[in-house]
Amino acid sequence: MIKINRLKKNYDSKKIFNDFNMNIEPYEITCILGPSGVGKTTLFNVISGLTDYEGGEITGIENRNISYLFQEPRLLPWLTVYENIDIVLKNIYPEKKRNEVITHHLEMVGLIEYINNKPEELSGGMKQRLAIARTFAYPSSLLLMDEPFQGLDVKLKNDIIGSFLKLWEKDKRTVLFITHDIDEALKVSDQIYIIQDNPVKISQVEHIIDSKFSRDIYGDDYWKIRKRITKILTSQL
Amino acid sequence: MKISTIKNNQNRIVGITLWLITWQIVYWIIGKDIYFPSPISVVSTILTLVKSPEFYVVVSSTTIRVFISFLISAVLGVSLGYICGINKKIYELFEPMMVFIRSTPIISIIIIAIIWFSSSNVPIFTGFLMCFPIIWANMVEGIRSTDKKLLEMCHLYKVSKIDIFKKVYIKSSIPYLSAGFSSALGIGWKVVAAAEALSLPKYGIGTNLFNSKTYIQVPELLAWTVIIIFISYIFEILVKISFKKIEG
Numbered sequence: 171m172i173k174i175n176r177l178k179k180n181y182d183s184k185k186i187f188n189d190f191n192m193n194i195e196p197y198e199i200t201c202i203l204g205p206s207g208v209g210k211t212t213l214f215n216v217i218s219g220l221t222d223y224e225g226g227e228i229t230g231i232e233n234r235n236i237s238y239l240f241q242e243p244r245l246l247p248w249l250t251v252y253e254n255i256d257i258v259l260k261n262i263y264p265e266k267k268r269n270e271v272i273t274h275h276l277e278m279v280g281l282i283e284y285i286n287n288k289p290e291e292l293s294g295g296m297k298q299r300l301a302i303a304r305t306f307a308y309p310s311s312l313l314l315m316d317e318p319f320q321g322l323d324v325k326l327k328n329d330i331i332g333s334f335l336k337l338w339e340k341d342k343r344t345v346l347f348i349t350h351d352i353d354e355a356l357k358v359s360d361q362i363y364i365i366q367d368n369p370v371k372i373s374q375v376e377h378i379i380d381s382k383f384s385r386d387i388y389g390d391d392y393w394k395i396r397k398r399i400t401k402i403l404t405s406q407l
Numbered sequence: 408m409k410i411s412t413i414k415n416n417q418n419r420i421v422g423i424t425l426w427l428i429t430w431q432i433v434y435w436i437i438g439k440d441i442y443f444p445s446p447i448s449v450v451s452t453i454l455t456l457v458k459s460p461e462f463y464v465v466v467s468s469t470t471i472r473v474f475i476s477f478l479i480s481a482v483l484g485v486s487l488g489y490i491c492g493i494n495k496k497i498y499e500l501f502e503p504m505m506v507f508i509r510s511t512p513i514i515s516i517i518i519i520a521i522i523w524f525s526s527s528n529v530p531i532f533t534g535f536l537m538c539f540p541i542i543w544a545n546m547v548e549g550i551r552s553t554d555k556k557l558l559e560m561c562h563l564y565k566v567s568k569i570d571i572f573k574k575v576y577i578k579s580s581i582p583y584l585s586a587g588f589s590s591a592l593g594i595g596w597k598v599v600a601a602a603e604a605l606s607l608p609k610y611g612i613g614t615n616l617f618n619s620k621t622y623i624q625v626p627e628l629l630a631w632t633v634i635i636i637f638i639s640y641i642f643e644i645l646v647k648i649s650f651k652k653i654e655g
Contacts, residue, residue: 215430216564236563244560248654257574258564308564 171196172217172312172344178225179209179216180196180359185213187368189226199338199345200360203352205403208367210348214316217346237310237343239318239334243301252278252285255304262309270326273305278340280332295326299333315347319354331357352399356392364402412510444626450628461610468610470638472527473599476534477592484539484591485584488546489576498547505540513537529606530599530613537598538591545587549580585650589643596639 172194179187186209194200202210215221217228243256255272263271263341276282279299281292289297298318305313317325318334335358338345349355354363362376376395427446434445444452456462491498516536520529553576561571577584603613612631619628 172422184555220563238558238560238563242556244556246557246574246578249574257561257570259568260570261565263569 172263172346174226174228175219175229176226177223177228179212179221179223183214185369187216187223187226190333190370192372193231193251193291194344194346195377196340196344198360199347199358200400201347201349201355203349203355203362203399203403204365204367204370206350210350210365211316212371214346214348218314224383231312232233234312235308235310236312236314237305237308239301239305239315241317241320243289243297245297245300247289249250249284250288251292251300251343252340254289254300255307258304258308264271271307272388275337275376276300277307278337279303291371295322295330298330302330303338304336306341306343313343313345314348315345316352317349318350320351327354334358352396352403355399356396362399364399409530412552417434425528426465433520441623441625444629448626449629449633452626453458453633456627456630462592464635465610465612465615466488466638468527468608469530469599469612472530472536472603472611473592473595473642476531477538477595477600479535480542480591481588483588484542485546488543489572490549492550494575501543509540513598513601514605517605520602521606526606527608527611530602530608530611533594534599538595541591541594542584542587545583546580549583550576552583553625554578555602564586585647588646588650592642592646593639596635596642600635634647 174190174192174194177187177190178185179190190357202213204210211382212221216223217231218238222277246257249257252272254297255275256268259268259271273282273285276285279302281296281303284296289300292300301318305315319330322330325377347355347358360377363372364376365372430446434443437443440448470572487501489503512531517529517533520532522533557575558571561575566575600611600613600616603611604617605613607614607617612635616628616631619625619631
């Protein structure tokens with residue numbers, strides 16, 4: 171389990187996190203849901219080591235390999251689909267193993283036909299699927315996702331979430347998923363931490379995994395939880 | 408694509424023809440070969456020069472000088488430009504020196520070089536001093552323009568430093584390097600010829616330009632000028648082709 175204990179993080183004089191506590195369960199998808207600008211990406215940066223923090227501790231991530239899924243696919247435009255995954259695996263596997271891993275993950279996300287194409291030849295959705303393949307091809311035990319489905323249309327979003335869940339079901343990892351979109355959170359997460367700012371606090375935790383929630387967007391359960399979360403978020407405004 | 412390339416080539420041929428016609432008309436107006444020779448007499452001078460065995464020694468001597476000065480500039484410009492591009496403190500150390508070199512008149516550099524070096528090394532030194540800051544500045548710009556998000560991704564996925572250099576920095580700097588190499592090469596030819604004209608090595612296009620001026624052989628003067636333009640153009644095309652190949 172990853173434990174965040176009494177995290178303190180300031181930007182200039184503004185306290186973003188002050189004694190913030192949170193647990194991330196292993197092999198589950200934990201979502202942090204909150205309005206834009208609340209400090210979600212800061213938490214992502216703190217966990218990934220991109221930003222220092224002033225106090226507290228984060229345990230359970232020592233010596234762990236972490237993979238990342240960002241808002242934008244972050245692909246190298248001059249490399250092929252294959253090479254874009256290969257570059258992150260070069261220090262980890264020998265060539266033969268890399269070839270197997272890459273081929274397998276490209277098959278899983280339906281991009282095997284595009285193995286020699288450049289990212290500019292792919293659609294927006296395909297690029298994000300390639301980024302997902304890279305995330306799972308990398309041998310990590312923790313996966314950090316920073317609003318990776320933002321800005322996609324509904325159909326594309328469903329497709330990409332589908333690709334993500336398909337890979338995750340086959341190869342379960344601890345996931346920390348950051349979003350401000352309630353539907354994304356409900357479709358993907360096992361538990362949802364709803365946060366508010368000044369400084370960041372957890373308002374509520376929704377244990378989706380424990381409920382008999384089916385993720386069926388037409389079901390009553392879905393709308394009950396959605397309504398409850400919407401109420402919490404709007405009351406913060 | 409092919410149609411537009413053919414059209415571009417057609418436009419170029421029309422452009423060159425128009426300028427040649429203008430040149431011929433100006434020649435008719437002036438009417439004195441000693442001041443302003445006709446394109447025909449320049450072409451016939453080039454043909455005469457090409458037939459002499461010394462021509463190839465002269466052209467290859469200048470080409471080797473340009474090549475050496477360009478190669479040193481490229482190696483130092485790219486490596487130092489990379490270091491300065493990723494480290495602001497080192498950039499600030501080198502920037503005043505580059506401004507100083509860029510602002511110094513070429514003639515001063517040539518005269519100082521004549522005092523310091525042998526006549527055949529003066530053009531190499533001068534060419535290097537002119538090309539190096541251009542390549543350096545373009546490399547710095549290319550490194551700085553590298554997408555920070557891609558670098559962050561590589562850093563988070565622990566991509567090796569060599570791969571980050573080769574596959575991220577160099578690849579994203581290619582448009583800047585291509586522009587820098589082209590303009591450095593163009594300037595390199597001009598500067599090397601100018602330095603040769605002042606330092607007078609035994610063989611060199613610049614030396615021949617100076618001799619043509621001394622003996623008031625204007626057709627020969629223009630013939631050597633056209634030869635420099637032609638070889639410089641060929642080199643520029645070669646640089647562009649090489650960069651296109653690197654870009655894939």
